[in-house]
Amino acid sequence: MKTYIIGHIKPDLDSVVAALSFAEYCKLNQVENPTPATIDAINPETKFVFEKFGLTPPAVISASSILPEDKVILVDHNEADQRLVGLNPEQIVGIYDHHKVNLNFSTPIEVCIMPFGSSNTVAWQLFEEVSFNIPPNLAKLMLCAVLSDTVGLKSSTTTAKDRQAVIELATVSDISDIADLTLEIFRAKSNVASLSDEQVVLNDYKVFDFGKKVLIGQLETVEQEILLTSRKAGLLSALQLIKERENVDFIILAVTDILKINTKLLVDGAGEIDLIKKAFGGTVVENILDIGPKMSRKKDISPAIEKALTQ
Amino acid sequence: MKTYIIGHIKPDLDSVVAALSFAEYCKLNQVENPTPATIDAINPETKFVFEKFGLTPPAVISASSILPEDKVILVDHNEADQRLVGLNPEQIVGIYDHHKVNLNFSTPIEVCIMPFGSSNTVAWQLFEEVSFNIPPNLAKLMLCAVLSDTVGLKSSTTTAKDRQAVIELATVSDISDIADLTLEIFRAKSNVASLSDEQVVLNDYKVFDFGKKVLIGQLETVEQEILLTSRKAGLLSALQLIKERENVDFIILAVTDILKINTKLLVDGAGEIDLIKKAFGGTVVENILDIGPKMSRKKDISPAIEKALTQ
The missing domain is CATH 3.90.1640.10 (inorganic pyrophosphatase (n-terminal core))
Incomplete structure (x- = not known):
C-alpha cells in the first residue's frame, strides 16, 4: 500500500x-x-x-x-x-x-x-x-x-x-x-527557443468554464518583446489551430514580462478582441492588448474575463 | 472590524x-x-x-x-x-x-x-x-x-x-x-420533557435530496423505550403534520439509545415503511424498525436510505 x-x-x-x-x-x-x-x-x-x-x-x-x-x-x-x-x-x-x-x-x-x-x-x-x-x-x-x-x-x-x-x-x-x-x-522558465508555437501557447494553460469555455495560456518570460514580434505570426496561427481542436469559445495567450512586471494579451479572433476590451478596457493594437502590471492569471486575469462574460 | x-x-x-x-x-x-x-x-x-x-x-x-x-x-x-x-x-x-x-x-x-x-x-x-x-x-x-x-x-x-x-x-x-x-x-441531551412532539422530531433534523426529498430527524436519548411507548401516538401525528408542511417525500425519526448503542426508526406512511425495509432489511413492527447499533445519521443511516432510493 x-x-x-x-x-x-x-x-x-x-x-x-x-x-x-x-x-x-x-x-x-x-x-x-x-x-x-x-x-x-x-x-x-x-x-x-x-x-x-x-x-x-x-x-x-x-x-x-x-x-x-x-x-x-x-x-x-x-x-x-x-x-x-x-x-x-x-x-x-x-x-x-x-x-x-x-x-x-x-x-x-x-x-x-x-x-x-x-x-x-x-x-x-x-x-x-x-x-x-x-x-x-x-x-x-x-x-x-x-x-x-x-x-x-x-x-x-x-x-x-x-x-x-x-x-x-x-x-x-x-x-x-x-x-x-x-x-x-x-x-x-523563459527559455522557449526549443518549443514550437503550439507548445508556447500550451506551455502553461487552463480552460475555464464561465458559461463559455475560455482557454488562457500564460507565458512568463524575460523576452516579451522578442516573442511578440519575431514569433507573432506563428503564435496567432497556433491560437487558431488550438481553439478549433480544443473546441473552446475563446482562446487568449498572456505573455508576462516577469522583470518589467507587465502582461500583454495576444488574441486572434473578433470575439476575443471584444472580450478582452470589455474585461480590461484599452485598445487592442494589432492583436495585442497591454494590461499593465496584471501578472496573475488566477487573481488578475481570469476573474476579469469571468466578469466580462457573466455581466 | x-x-x-x-x-x-x-x-x-x-x-x-x-x-x-x-x-x-x-x-x-x-x-x-x-x-x-x-x-x-x-x-x-x-x-x-x-x-x-x-x-x-x-x-x-x-x-x-x-x-x-x-x-x-x-x-x-x-x-x-x-x-x-x-x-x-x-x-x-x-x-x-x-x-x-x-x-x-x-x-x-x-x-x-x-x-x-x-x-x-x-x-x-x-x-x-x-x-x-x-x-x-x-x-x-x-x-x-x-x-x-x-x-x-x-x-x-x-x-x-x-x-x-x-x-x-x-x-x-x-x-x-x-x-x-x-x-x-x-x-x-435526552431531556425532551419540555419539548412538544413536533419539537422532538425537529430537534435535530436534516433534509436530504436523493432525487426524492427525505427528512430525517434524530433523537439521541437515554429514554428510547419510554419515548417510543408513552409519546408514540403524538410523535406519529407530528411526523404526518411536518411531512405535509415541509413538502418532503419521506419523513423518518431515528430514536437512538446512546447507552444501549441502538437505533429504532419511527415512521408513519406506507411509503416510509417500504423505504426503510429496503434500506435496512428486517420487519417494521407497529411503525418501528430496530436497525441495531447504527448510530450515525451521516455515516450509517442516510447512505442506506440514499442507496435504497437510487438503486
Whole structure:
C-alpha cells in the first residue's frame, strides 16, 4: 500500500516540489508509505532547478500505476478537472493547496488550503508549526518553488508568509543572493527557443468554464518583446489551430514580462478582441492588448474575463 | 472590524464550543479581532454544559449584526445550505470543519478540514501542533463537545485522534470520571420533557435530496423505550403534520439509545415503511424498525436510505 503525493496535470515547479515537501510532512504525520510522484513530464524550468542542485525529481506515474488499495493525496490543486485523468476520487484521502476551492466529496477527507502565493509556502508553514528542521536540499527546492510561483515575490498573490518563507528557506539553504537565483529561474522558465508555437501557447494553460469555455495560456518570460514580434505570426496561427481542436469559445495567450512586471494579451479572433476590451478596457493594437502590471492569471486575469462574460 | 467565528444553523454543542476554541486558535494566528458567536439559540444540552462549569456561552448574532467590513470564519460546517441565512460568502475568510466537503469559492481562502469525530478534535490537534496550553475552562467545554459529537466515543465517526483528545483534555480539565460526565451530557441531551412532539422530531433534523426529498430527524436519548411507548401516538401525528408542511417525500425519526448503542426508526406512511425495509432489511413492527447499533445519521443511516432510493 502506497500513499501517492501528486500535483496537477502539466505540473509546474511549485507542483513538483510540493509533492516532495508534503511527502516529508506526511512522514511526520504517520501517513502510510508516502510516495511523491509527478503525473506528467517536468517542464524546462523544473528540470533546470533540479539539475542546478544535483537533485532527482520525483518519478512520473500514470493512473494505471495507482493500485486499488493505494491512497492519494493531492497537492497544489483541488478541482476535479486539474486532477490525473482516470483517478478514482474515492482513493483521495487528503488535499494540500493554495488555490480557490471547488470540491465535493461524499465522505470527510483531510483538506488544508491556505491562501498563500505558493503551495510550498503552505508546506513551510506546516513545518514551522511542528518546528520541523527542513533538510537543506528540500529547502533549496522549496525556495525556488516559492520564488517561481510568486514571480519573484512580485505577483499580486504574494503574501507576508511567502516573504517570510523565502527569507527563512534561503537561510537554511545557505543561499545569499535571492535576486540572482530568481533571475536564473526566470531565464530557465523563459527559455522557449526549443518549443514550437503550439507548445508556447500550451506551455502553461487552463480552460475555464464561465458559461463559455475560455482557454488562457500564460507565458512568463524575460523576452516579451522578442516573442511578440519575431514569433507573432506563428503564435496567432497556433491560437487558431488550438481553439478549433480544443473546441473552446475563446482562446487568449498572456505573455508576462516577469522583470518589467507587465502582461500583454495576444488574441486572434473578433470575439476575443471584444472580450478582452470589455474585461480590461484599452485598445487592442494589432492583436495585442497591454494590461499593465496584471501578472496573475488566477487573481488578475481570469476573474476579469469571468466578469466580462457573466455581466 | 471583527472576524466572527460562527457555527451552523440549529447549533449543537460541538458547533457552539468550536466557535470558542477556534477563536482562541485565531488569536494565536493574528486574526483581526476574532469574535466567537452563535447564530441561533443554544439547545438544552449546550445550556447544561455551560451552566455546569459556570461559563457563559457566546452571544447570539444575526446576519444583520455582521457589517460589510467584518470577516467571517465558519466552524463545524462548510456547505452553503448549513450557513447563516443572508451571509455574504465574500466575507468568509476561513473554514475549520470535520464534515464532508462541498465548497465552491471564487478566490482562495483558508480551509482546514480533518476527518475526525468532532470539530473540537480538529481544534485540539491544531493546538497540539503549536504546543499551545489550552486554558482549563476551554478544555472542559472541548472535552464535553468531543464526547457529545462522538456519542461518548461510540459513534462510527470516532477516530484515534478523538480518543487521544478526550484523554488529554480530561487531564487539563482535571476531570477523572469521563463515563460519569458522558452520562450527564447524555441525560441533558435526552431531556425532551419540555419539548412538544413536533419539537422532538425537529430537534435535530436534516433534509436530504436523493432525487426524492427525505427528512430525517434524530433523537439521541437515554429514554428510547419510554419515548417510543408513552409519546408514540403524538410523535406519529407530528411526523404526518411536518411531512405535509415541509413538502418532503419521506419523513423518518431515528430514536437512538446512546447507552444501549441502538437505533429504532419511527415512521408513519406506507411509503416510509417500504423505504426503510429496503434500506435496512428486517420487519417494521407497529411503525418501528430496530436497525441495531447504527448510530450515525451521516455515516450509517442516510447512505442506506440514499442507496435504497437510487438503486
